[in-house]
Amino acid sequence: MKVSQHFGLLYCLLLLAQVILSNFCQLGPYVMLSILPAMILCMPISTGTIGCMLAAFASGLCVDWLSEGLVGINAAALVPVALLRKPIIRIFLGEDLITRGESFSFKKNGTIKISAALISALAIYIGLYVFLDGAGTRPLWFSLTKAGVSLACCFVLSLIVMRHLMPDDRKQEGQR
């Protein structure tokens, strides 16, 4: 079975993991854990922006409904990540990747470039999430602290997730 065929299944499993994370892994008011931006970023390059946005919306709503959060908050924060996915890949990983429709991997593109793309996606998502969650009631220092701490935690978690989502890296791990 081709490695890419596993993506849909893996995506669903990770969505389930995110629901569990949201429900049972509360680390206090300053931390929110999410792997959703990494999942969107790792979607096959051939997936169009509209398809990506629909998937992001559905995933966000699914997590919102199945966890204790506000319905719509994850969807609202995740759709812009899907919209900006291709520009992010274009900036950090190069135009060629999109032209050729290739998938990216740590092995091929390097950890630094992928980390930069991941941080950008996470920053958009977390920024919007904290902004919508606070709804103008939280002080700026609180929002900034929450965004900073969450970004650091989500980055580490997302790196692990991405290693399992990228086809080339999975193949490499399989060969070991």
Place this chain on the structure above:
Amino acid sequence: MRKGNFIYNLAAAAVFILLEAAAVSMLGHNGTVQNLWFSKGMQRVSGAIWGGAQQVREYFMLRKRNEQLAYENYLLRLHMAREKAAAACTDEHGDIAGNFRYIYAEITKISNNTQHNYMIINRGREDGIREGAGVITGKGAIGVIDAASGKYSYARSFKNHGMSISARLGKDGAVGPLSWDGISSSGAVLQEIPHHVELHPGDTVYTSGYSSIFPPDIPLGITGEAKIVNGATYEIKVSLFEDFSALRHVTVVENLSREEMEKLENDK
């Protein structure tokens, strides 16, 4: 290819807006704080839009509003004149107050930059205007009607060499002729004020009422520097209230007793 990309990007933007709107709407329905925050934001945005639209609408209505105010001013001036003359007047009707008839008019043409200035107003004989009537505003005496046709009248502007108005220093001070200084747009000279009169720069100059053209107590301007001429009288600089370059709405005043007064003068 490019056209296809453009259409796809447009569709993507539309889908994005749709999804975001749906997500934010759901968030608004489910979170009380978010609901309040969104409605506050919406109110602010709609307030700004309506406020801006209202300002634009008001800007385009300024001309109409200006004309309404000018007409209102005319009515107030007429009312004031009537009030003043109420005790003495016996037969008041229409636009008549005391000895004067007041007729609202608009300037259709004006000359301001020569030594012999004039104006043409949109009222004529058909409106009851006769030669020799005065032209005033709330801020001064503007000119005198020289000729009238059916619908228009030609008035000699106050800014004319050889034209003078009988003016009084303060409401009950000395009286002398006020004429244009021939130089500035708002400058005039009040002459023949006896030198024993105590002068205070900044005093208001009014029409005296000693002429058969203008009613009394119309404010004309304020006094400035004064100098003694021929060792006998003061010549006082006056800064006029009225800005002749912005004139548009005026009132024509006609002394109803003028003919009788002039006849008496001539017979004597």
